[in-house]
Every structure is written in structure tokens, then in C-alpha cells.
Amino acid sequence: MYSEGMSASDTSERLIESTRELLWERGYVGTSPKAILERAGAGQGSMYHHFKGKPDLALAAIRRTAEEMRATAAGVLDGPGTPYERIEAYLRRERDVLRGCPVGRLTMDPDVIASDELRAPVDETLDWLRERLAGIVEEGKERGQFASGLDGESIAATIVATVQGGYVLARASGSPTAFDVGVRGLLSLLAPRQDQDQDQD
Amino acid sequence: MYSEGMSASDTSERLIESTRELLWERGYVGTSPKAILERAGAGQGSMYHHFKGKPDLALAAIRRTAEEMRATAAGVLDGPGTPYERIEAYLRRERDVLRGCPVGRLTMDPDVIASDELRAPVDETLDWLRERLAGIVEEGKERGQFASGLDGESIAATIVATVQGGYVLARASGSPTAFDVGVRGLLSLLAPRQDQDQDQD
DNA sequence: GTCTATATCCCGATAGAC
């Protein structure tokens, strides 16, 4: 990452990490520089030395969170198993459901949506995820695991939406159960027919 | 509503409506009393005369928004058509997609989630919606329109989650398309088999 | 009921010492 063998300053690093946590917990509008500085154990000057201001720091934090989410998803989606099994693994992977999605939640932040720069990493990440899932669905169709009438991109959007909406249901009810139930419903709709021809893995 | 023939004061009414708009646009954390007062054309005194403070006014606004959403959904779900057709009508009903769901978006607001009182109308509304949809799915199973292996409550959670997550995808990309695509994917998974026995409507 | 004035604290940012 740091081609000259340098490392980012510890303070800069702590500022980004604190911002990531607070953006996840309270969103952009609900996160103040003061709260970030307190959590990072830094003073005002440090933040304005390393970053141009709150939007600039938030951008660094959002980019890192988005990257991390892509890496996590890729870890599951590139794993072993049939297309259905990989989708199931993605849907059932361990999540801190009640905390919500650190990327998706930003779409409800007016200031993030108002800024093309802040919105871009969010958009790119969810878009990447949909394309990745669409490819897996198409692969499943080729293998005969999914009905040939299904459209990869549509199903991919449904999968990502179910996850994002699952967070909403869980947070509304104060329990992760609703998330799991929604996922179960989707999997029951996606489940390969027992009596269908399928390639062996 | 007003048993004695009285009407709520116009000012109180305007305060609630302005709060509803701002909660939808900016969420609870992003909405200040000052902004509400400006939009309502009222002074500080009016607000603190009619309401105990920001949380109290927000509660009145959220309750009304929740009630309105239930009424809108009921209008479609109680409409004519087979179970599948009513679910399709719900999923395809006209929406201001890029504005997001005025109820669901509140689940991303830390202060709403931290307050049982503010969260309650949100929870009750999404819960009501899930139960209502679950009943329709069960009805569809009885009629043979849906596979008997499907679980009403799970499918209902998937439907509501797809809608809520559809808003997320749309707002991330800045276009309503992703919402529609996700809905299309879900409908393709729910679509009654052509060759299946079905009651006539 | 509604207004203005005031209070106290926080917001996001800048200045300049060290």
C-alpha cells in the first residue's frame, strides 16, 4: 500500500478508524468532528492537518469501509460450492445484523446522497456486488441449478435488496430474527428443484 | 377524529406536516426544530406550546406517517385479484423511489432506534405489513397459486425486505431502476407456474 | 397561542503557539 515503505501516521489512522465506527453507528449527519476526535484521542489540529475537513475525512473512511465490504463478500462468493451454495453462504454469513450495513446505511444520509463524491464508493460497492451475484446466477443457470427463465441481474438485485432490507426489518424490531426469516424466504424461492438435472460439483 | 367537532389548531397541524416532510428528507438527527419552524412558518413559542419538544413532535409526525403507510398498503393489498396479483400490485405500486421509505428510513436513525417510543410505530407498521402479506401468501398456497412448501411469514419478510432494500439500491445509484429490477427479480421467483392447477378468481 | 429574547451548549473551521 505504501510504496516507499512508509506507514500512514498513527493519528491519521486512528482518525479514519474512529470515523468509520461513528459513520456506522450514527451516520454522516449524526457524526461530529468533536466526537471523532474524542474517540481517536486527538485534538482539532490533527484532524485539520491530515484532512481538509469532515467531508474529506469521511470520504477516506467510506472508501475503506467499502473496500473492506467488497473483500468480505468476495471471500464468500469466490469460495467453494455450487452457485446456490455460494449465494447461500453469502446470505447466511455471520453479520452484526442490528448494527446494519455500514455501506448501505449511508444511502439514508442526506449529505452523503447530496455529494457525488461521498456517494460514489457506496454506489460502486453495491453495483460490484450485484454484478458479482448476477454472474453466479448465470453460472447456476448454465449448470441447470437455476431455471433458465431467471434473469441474473434481476435476481442479483433481489438478493442484495433482501439483505439491505433485512437490516431494516431487524433494526425496526430490535431483533436479528426478521433478517434471518427474510433470507430463509429468499433461499426457499431460489432453492434448486430436487428433481432437476444438475452437474456435479 | 375530533369527537367534539373541534379541529387541531392550524399551527399544530402545520408543525406536524413540516416535521413529516423533514423526517422523510433528512431523518431525525438531521432535522432541527429551527428548520421545522421555518417550514411551518411558526415561531419557537408555538412549537413548545403544542409539544413538549423535538422528540414529542417527531412522535406525532412518525405516528401519522406510519398510519398513512398502512392505509396506502391496505388499499392495494385489499384490492381485487389473486394473491399473486395483489402482491404484484403492492410491489409495483407507484412510489417516489428516490425519496426512500418514510418509515423504513427511520431505522437508520440512531436516536429513533435508541427510543422505544419513537421506534414503536416503525416496528408496528412493518410488522403489520409482514403479517398482512403472510396471510396473502397462505391464501395463495390454499388456492394452489404458490407452492405448498413456501412459508408465508418467510416470503412476507422477503417481500418487505426487497422493497426496503430496493430503496437502498436506488438511492445508492441515484436512479429508481435498481428498485424496479429487484422487484422484477422477486416477482419472477414468485410467479405461479403456468402448468399448475389454480382456482379461478 | 404566539411572539421575541435569551441561555447554554455544540457544530465545523481557522489561527497561531509549540
Add this chain to the structure above:
DNA sequence: GTCTATCGGGATATAGAC
């Protein structure tokens, strides 16, 4: 690089005149 001091304005609420 990091600190503290300071700024102008906004957030939320109260006081008290009308």
C-alpha cells in the same frame, strides 16, 4: 504534527411579554 484558543453560527430549550 499536534496542541489550545477562538470564531460565527446553529441546536434545543426556557422566559416572559403581548
